Amino acid sequence: MLLLGLLLLTVLASAHLLWGQWKLRGLHLPPLVPGFLHLLQPNLPIYLLSLAQKLGPIYRLRLGLQDVVVLNSKRTIEEAMVKKWADFAGRPHIPSYKLVSRYSQDLSLGDYSQLWKAHKRLTRSALLLGMRSVEPLVEQLTQEFCERMRAQAGTPVAIQKEFSLLTCSVICCLTFGDQVKEDTLVHIFHDCVQDLMKTWDHWSIQILDIVPFLRFFPSPGLRRLQQAVQNRDRLVEQQLRRHKESMAAGRWRDLTDYMLQGLGEPRVQAGSGQLLEGHVHMSVVDLFIGGTETTSTTLSWAVAFLLHHPEVQKRLQEELDRELGPGAWSSPVPYKDRTRLPLLNATIAEVLRLRPVVPLGLPHRATRPSSIFGYDIPEGTVIIPNLQGAHLDETTWERPHEFWPDRFLAPGASPRALAFGCGARVCVGEPLARLELFVVLARLLRAFTLLPPPGALPSLQPQPRCGVNLAVQPFQVRLQPRGADAGGLGECQ
Template sequence: MLFSGLLLLLLLALLAAARLLWRLWALRTLHLPPLVPGFLHLLQPNLPIYLFDLSQKFGPVYRLRLGLQEVVVLNSKRAIEEAMVKKWVDFAGRPQTTSFKLVSPDNQDLSVGDYSPLWRAHKKLARSALLLGIRSSMESLVQEVTQEFCDRMSAQAGAPVAVHKEFSLLTCTIICHLTFGDKEDSLVRAFHDCIQDLLSTWDHWSIHILDVVPFLRFFPNPVLWRLKRALERRDRMVREQLRQHKDSLVASRCRDMTDYMLHGMKRQVSEEGSEGQLLEGHVHMAMVDLFIGGTETTATTLSWAVVYLLHHPEMQRQLQEELDRELGPSASNSRVKYKDRARLPLLNATIAEVLRLRCSVPLALPHRTTRSSSILGYDIPKDTVVIPNLLGAHLDETVWARPQDFWPQRFLEPGACPRELAFGCGARVCLGEPLARLELFVVLAQLLRAFTLLPAHGALPSLQPRPPGGVTLGVQPFHVRLLRRRPEPEERA
């Protein structure tokens, strides 16, 4: 048995080496980006910053090897926008890696699914469900859930609070209601626990190493087994919600996004000129995308905003002055409206600055070229894996003054200020960006109107990300004290 395993390992290594040599021979006449030496780059403790630092020597576009796989890294705003916006068709693909196939075995996922006419139809339906199907209820729901969150925080006023978990439950509640029309606490917590288990497992190095050394999937891997169990739990929960929706579906009535997509799937069957047949699995995976992409990322951004405001109390004070001046003192039943954002430029600038410095997925998800193309004069062959380093683009000194500093006022200066790329750009831009921006604005505005944020036990939380092990830029665990800015009426009496 051991001999057979070693023989298989040797054969796979020889095949990989032969493939690499053939690729090098085929690419010998092209003007390729410079190649960074080495192949152990994944071992770097802070990969986005490491990749950005390499651009100081090799330029904004370069190649490097991640294990057995060669990738092209984009480290400037100009390079990313040329690829993802100007030449979006060329760079709209997704590599079908081992980890992607695990989370979406039938390629029916929007985030990790490969580019195709069917993918376009899938994205169109999901986007319509988010922006049209629930548009009338989205803002009122965010306001309602945010008020419930502030009421819970008011009950704990002055005590140390692990606010990241509270933000995570808040965003999960919003997604549960928009997706399934239900924000029952038991359902929210069940999905929240499932998402946390999935993300922590998928972010583990022993899963990501499978993408660069695929043959390791044949070896025992306890984390891989745990991931498969978490995926089974995820699919079981979503299937149950789909079953309930199909059993109670009423024509011409949309209670939530699931209803909207089920109706859309049926309409698409009879439409002429359809770009492909959408199946129930596509609705299933769109729901999964909303939970995975719309819960922890927004909660993490909100947590980073709190961390930066704890480090910059003068900015917190200025934001509260702006809110009081433009919206008046907060009352227990007052709600911040999204249309008020035009009157709150400093709050908008602060959100943009947090997204610039701490975009929650700094390396986005890898792209794949659907055909041969070029970036900044370099040839990029078909089927090349391309990594957009969003954090690197946000630290580019040719675009941003004092790029390492937390300075929201940069977005208030006269002239056209660049837009951050925290949600990506082009065809693969984050589907939930409109919802996320609504949540960030409403939650932070309501939080700062109601409370003053203070460090717990006098200790400021770390500005350094959680020790990275995957694709997210997580905040290190911390507590915050929330002091009510104005006593409740019964307390004043």
């Protein structure tokens, strides 16, 4: 019976592939890369960029039963996602996306629609409200972080986890309010996010996504993902219930209050549906998944690059001392005055260029027939924007593989990178992430000199098969307090 089922599925899959090829007859399609095991390549974004050197910046390759189009240059990505954004704002209908997004109530993974636009407006307005008070919060939590790091001064620290807990604390406070700032809740949500991302990135789920009929067979990986999603939903529902029981109309203690009260507003056109509590639920999930590991990983990459380039670190500290004064009591630079620290801004831009945390973005779907660079793109085609490949394109960037922050110091000398995406699907959390990167690195470099353990510089190569995020390989750093008051906590004040 099992063999008969496998045979039937094979026949159906072959028929599906042949039917798809027949429908594409007569179209001017991007060139097709032979083979179908591309996902097995280590460091996939760089592999895809190498294919572009042979085939051009846009081509097709086969992932399982589906052809996808890969964009490998800034020009092709911006033509699709900015110039023709309405044609490519959809999300593909991937099995794991449906499970993780509670059947498209998610903002990041949900398909494009009028209801999705209303969901985005609600989440963005909540974040804009939160941004009014977020800078003092990030400053306070970063100061506490510096104090914890000073207690471990001189000893090697696995700083990735420390950054991850710091960014999770920021999201916890923004989303659930000051009253839940205790470490217990932060660690619970941090562990939940880690478990969900690790399970979701497992090869068994990736295989299921590219060969969907495998869901009809027993899958331990799928069961683990279902359990991780159930645990996530239970934790979020507890917080939503707590908010609804104590919420006062017209008063917003945090982002969750604001979004729950926004559900009743006429935010969508007639007939397009109504925002539900499930949409708030998934906005909270997006804030944790999109606002914890992405920012902490970028901070980790920044530290790794500065350990390899102590001359840049020294210049950054000189800039900070010049603007803030070398003493212990100077005030931090307000984020609105960040132009006072051009090298710090340039360093952040260079880290985001070389190591965009989501190097292949999230896949898009053509919502109607269109074209990119003269090639026909049929409706339903999955589009993968190779953001890291675009950032290493030699036709756009001078010395693209070098860590060279100075490329961003001359006005107009280098284009803006695409680390947060572009167009309708640009990351709504970009302003918060940029503020955190600025505040944390400014305080960290003012308080400490970053040193590697003896003979142990971190690798600048990402983990070879790391799923959605471009994860840095584990490393340690020694934090040497700076200044005459190095024995106290003055540098963190």
